[in-house]
Amino acid sequence: MQNDHSLNLLKARPTVVIDRVSMQYQVASTHAETATTSNRLSRLRRGASTITVHALNEMSLVVSHGESVGIIGRNGSGKSTLTRLISGRTRPTSGSIFASDTPIMLGVNAALLPDLAGDQNVILGCLAMGMDRRTIAEKFDDIVEVSGLGDSIYLPMKSYSSGMASRLRFAIATSVDPEILLIDEALNTGDAQFRERSRSRISQLRDHAGTVFLVSHSLGTITEMCTRVIWLDGGDLLMDGDVETVTSTYSRFTSFLSNGDHASAQELRYKSRESLIATQVLERTTGRRSA
Numbered sequence: 001m002q003n004d005h006s007l008n009l010l011k012a013r014p015t016v017v018i019d020r021v022s023m024q025y026q027v028a029s030t031h032a033e034t035a036t037t038s039n040r041l042s043r044l045r046r047g048a049s050t051i052t053v054h055a056l057n058e059m060s061l062v063v064s065h066g067e068s069v070g071i072i073g074r075n076g077s078g079k080s081t082l083t084r085l086i087s088g089r090t091r092p093t094s095g096s097i098f099a100s101d102t103p104i105m106l107g108v109n110a111a112l113l114p115d116l117a118g119d120q121n122v123i124l125g126c127l128a129m130g131m132d133r134r135t136i137a138e139k140f141d142d143i144v145e146v147s148g149l150g151d152s153i154y155l156p157m158k159s160y161s162s163g164m165a166s167r168l169r170f171a172i173a174t175s176v177d178p179e180i181l182l183i184d185e186a187l188n189t190g191d192a193q194f195r196e197r198s199r200s201r202i203s204q205l206r207d208h209a210g211t212v213f214l215v216s217h218s219l220g221t222i223t224e225m226c227t228r229v230i231w232l233d234g235g236d237l238l239m240d241g242d243v244e245t246v247t248s249t250y251s252r253f254t255s256f257l258s259n260g261d262h263a264s265a266q267e268l269r270y271k272s273r274e275s276l277i278a279t280q281v282l283e284r285t286t287g288r289r290s291a
């Protein structure tokens, strides 16, 4: 048993290693114990005080090739912060993140222009991702096909609905077969046909041994597309495991909360966190080891 486990670890090729990462933001706050209208007005002149928001408390994770990791949790639990850290757009307050290749963040990396037509934006987006002209020409039809925009591809992007724009971004961002793809909610805007198309595109990416991170409030989307799920709450990593176990526990948690049963929700939160087996990232040492 132990040998099987060690063998699996050896076979797994890590793509993202999150080593004791935490994130705090310094934010201006107008809160005061003794706030009155007059001192609120005087604070308008003096400026607000600063507080620290603990967006992510220290956590470690190792994600490997072929994994599609769903990130779930209530509003403000730290999901977007975690994806921004993995993408390298934000630096963690403490800890380090290692990635085997540049992570592509859907919708952010494709710097598209609203005045240009969809087809022109395809070229712009591909150039921005570092493709040469020949590769763009090879991929062009496939990108238009994945976007499902039909003749709307020739219209300016500013005339698109938000769902149409995110379909185009999805098609462009996934055309590079990124080794690490981060998707934050973008898939929820599409219609059923697009969801089907994006689902098959994500499984293609996984088959090419890539890694996908998907933030979503839709447990249906997570169940359809992910092989592993992590649950964040209040900046804490509460669960990390198979899709069924984590999503069903999270559903119980949210239904306790919506029924006003905060005690049971807290108990479930506590138990989940207690049973989490924390990842430990060991220092890599070189040279001869002593006995």
Ligand SMILES: Nc1ncnc2c1ncn2[C@@H]1O[C@H](COP(=O)(O)OP(=O)(O)OP(=O)(O)O)[C@@H](O)[C@H]1O
Residues within 6 Å of the ligand: 025, 026, 027, 053, 054, 055, 073, 074, 075, 076, 077, 078, 079, 080, 081, 082
């Ligand atoms: N740029 C920022 N400056 C200050 N605080 C921030 C910033 N970004 C996020 N936060 C805070 O960090 C915490 C986590 O936010 P984050 O956006 O990561 O949550 P989330 O789980 O993605 O939420 P949602 O489901 O609502 O998108 C929140 O308390 C939020 O207010």
